[in-house]
Amino acid sequence: MSSILVVDVGNSRMKWGLARQHTWISQGVVPNTEIGTLALRNWQNLPRPARAVGVNVAGEAARVRVEGQLARWRVTMEWIILPGLRLMLDALAENTAALKVPPGQMREFPTSTPDALYSGAIRAVCGAIEQMRYALRRDDSGVICYLAGGAAPEIAPHLAGSVEVVDNLVLEGVLALALSAPHATATAHH
Secondary structure, rough: OOEEEEEEEHHHHHHHHEEEEEEEEEEEHHHHHHHHOOOOOOOOOOOOOOEEEEOOOOOOHHHHHHHOHHHOOOOOOEEEOOOOOOHHHHHHHOOOOOOOOOOOOOOOOOOHHHHEEEEHHHHHHHHHHHHHHHHHHHHHHOOOEEEEOOOOHHHHHHHOOOEEEEEOOOHHHHHHHHHHHHOOOOOOOO
């Protein structure tokens, strides 16, 4: 029976788990600064996974480090995700000349650059979630949305339907996606 390595690379730490079907064989958490030691430390005695599937909001350097740790198994990482709120805001700040603005707040009609950036990112994330909720709806019953991650409490109040904020849900969700499809949609996140 083949196993799947699932990773969730957050802004400061990476959660990982090795699963066979729906059963976790091993799980762990490491700071992003220690991703480069996984193969020698945390993964040294693990069996070779058949697949590796994950999400990454920490950027290119973290992606490269994770993929480097998989080299010992000759497994290619399958990346899936929607960019998170912080990543959207960081990307705007990093890629816009001279954009040094303080954090903004969600406003119906923003009148400052910080509020416009924050409000736009919130609306982008919420729009993507609501579109997926609409696509999943099979009948008149609503689809419950489960949110996880550091920005979940900021996003939840702005969604239209049923929402539950749940901690540590990402690994379970990535595993469910990996098990439901022969190969995850490889949309590398930078």
